[in-house]
Amino acid sequence: MSVASSCCKLLPVESSYEPKGTIVKIGDLEVYETVDKEPKILLINIYDIFGFHNVTKQFADKLAGAGFRVSIPDFFRGKPFPLEKFPPKDFKELMDFLAENVDFEKRVKPDIEAVLNHYKAQGIPAFGIYGQCWGTRIATDASLSFPDFQAVGFLHPSFWKIEDASLISKPLILIPTKDEDDMVPFYNVLKERLGEDKVEHHRFDDIHHGFSAARGDLENELNRKRVDQALELLAHFFKKHVKA
Numbered sequence: 001m002s003v004a005s006s007c008c009k010l011l012p013v014e015s016s017y018e019p020k021g022t023i024v025k026i027g028d029l030e031v032y033e034t035v036d037k038e039p040k041i042l043l044i045n046i047y048d049i050f051g052f053h054n055v056t057k058q059f060a061d062k063l064a065g066a067g068f069r070v071s072i073p074d075f076f077r078g079k080p081f082p083l084e085k086f087p088p089k090d091f092k093e094l095m096d097f098l099a100e101n102v103d104f105e106k107r108v109k110p111d112i113e114a115v116l117n118h119y120k121a122q123g124i125p126a127f128g129i130y131g132q133c134w135g136t137r138i139a140t141d142a143s144l145s146f147p148d149f150q151a152v153g154f155l156h157p158s159f160w161k162i163e164d165a166s167l168i169s170k171p172l173i174l175i176p177t178k179d180e181d182d183m184v185p186f187y188n189v190l191k192e193r194l195g196e197d198k199v200e201h202h203r204f205d206d207i208h209h210g211f212s213a214a215r216g217d218l219e220n221e222l223n224r225k226r227v228d229q230a231l232e233l234l235a236h237f238f239k240k241h242v243k244a
Helices: 054-064 091-101 104-121 135-145 162-166 184-194 221-241
Strands: 022-026 029-033 041-046 069-073 126-132 149-155 172-175 199-201
Touching (some): 029 104, 041 135, 041 221, 069 104, 104 135, 162 184, 172 184
Parallel strands (some): 041 069, 126 149, 172 199
8 A cells, every 4th residue: 555654744733724614414424625616517525644634624625616516525534643642653643543534434435425315415416536636545535436436536546556457447537746656657557548538647756745635835836836836737627527
């Protein structure tokens, strides 16, 4: 499994951004929703280990501006990896936390099913999913478990396995950074299986892991430029591959 070393080192930033969306409850699950309820394409965002961070919501708000609804389920239920324990003493500590709190089959999969059913009941016909850091692991598993997701996005991906490329059947966009392992072999497997038209790979070699989520400093000019670039790439990709 490929995990960027900076995933267990870089702290989240402090952000003064005021999210534009609202929180809704689906059972006991809180979900952040972007403002515009008119778009018929819903993108589910799987956040990083720091959960409901303002920068993650800011990225979702910006992406929604391209004509989507974006939803961020709070799988951690208000208790992401504690900052007082970060960086973790060792990788096992992080893995144990994830296994206990967000096991895919036991906890996350039922949550995603509930979220999908909630929006289907509102008349949403089309879904995409994108993950950031650890969230790309969940986005992968969700895309394999739910046929509803028409396309998938990976941003500064972590917890991925080369074997995943032989399983994923949906169009996929990869946006790794300088801190991730080379994903060209992963991309090549997908391209051979799905066709070049359905897979994209854009490596940002001048920006750090986590730039679009909790570790992203949008006051920094380069970070802001790369966020804008990633947003443009994602918007184009999802409009191309997710059809209402």
